[in-house]
Amino acid sequence: MTEPQLPDELDTQVSSAVDPIPANPLRKRAMRAELLAHLLGAYEQELGTANSPEVAIAQAKKRFGNIDTLREELLQSVPLLERLIFFHYSWEPLMLRWILVGLACIAMGMSVVLPALAKIKSGEKFTTEGAVLLTVGALLVLVGLWTIGYKIAKRLKRGAPVSPR
Numbered sequence: 001m002t003e004p005q006l007p008d009e010l011d012t013q014v015s016s017a018v019d020p021i022p023a024n025p026l027r028k029r030a031m032r033a034e035l036l037a038h039l040l041g042a043y044e045q046e047l048g049t050a051n052s053p054e055v056a057i058a059q060a061k062k063r064f065g066n067i068d069t070l071r072e073e074l075l076q077s078v079p080l081l082e083r084l085i086f087f088h089y090s091w092e093p094l095m096l097r098w099i100l101v102g103l104a105c106i107a108m109g110m111s112v113v114l115p116a117l118a119k120i121k122s123g124e125k126f127t128t129e130g131a132v133l134l135t136v137g138a139l140l141v142l143v144g145l146w147t148i149g150y151k152i153a154k155r156l157k158r159g160a161p162v163s164p165r
Contacts, residue, residue, distance in 0.1 A: 009057050010039050017070045022086045023078040031074055039064055095151050102147035109140025 014035045018028055042063045046056035064070070075083070116134040120126055 007043070007053065007057055010043060010060060011036070013061055013064060013067065014039060017067050017074065020071065021075050021078060022083045024082055024086055027078065027082070035070075095155060098151045099148050102144040102151070105140045105144030105147065107144075109137045109142075109144060112137030113141065 014032055017035060018032045021028060021031070023031075039060055043056055043060040046059040046063075047053065050056040050059060112133050114137075116130050116137065119130060
């Protein structure tokens with residue numbers, strides 16, 4: 001008799017618990033293997049008593065528990081230094097790119113705003129050109145801040161941790 005395969009739904013359940021955790025990939029692999037073993041065991045037990053694989057999956061997921069609670073417990077098992085070192089792994093690359101775009105907008109905006117403010121401070125005449133540069137620079141800074149804030153708020157709304165505790 002062959003071993004039953006773990007259904008994709010259960011693999012997804014484990015992934016949603018382990019993937020967001022900022023930890024060493026080896027530690028995450030061990031967490032994943034242990035959780036998959038527990039979930040496979042529960043699935044096999046339920047499959048023996050259930051009428052269908054769908055019912056067995058539902059029961060195994062129910063026995064697995066709340067994903068958010070499990071994720072928090074797993075996160076607490078990772079040492080603080082490791083969480084800080086591997087913090088960037090918990091953010092998807094697309095979000096990091098947008099945050100970098102936001103930082104670039106802020107830097108470009110400040111490189112336009114600061115010289116315009118220096119001219120005003122030195123007492124030079126405030127010209128239309130200076131007003132345009134000041135406005136464009138301020139808009140770039142605001143766009144950068146908005147981009148960063150939006151991406152972080154979107155991440156928080158999804159419920160995934162943004163920073164290690």
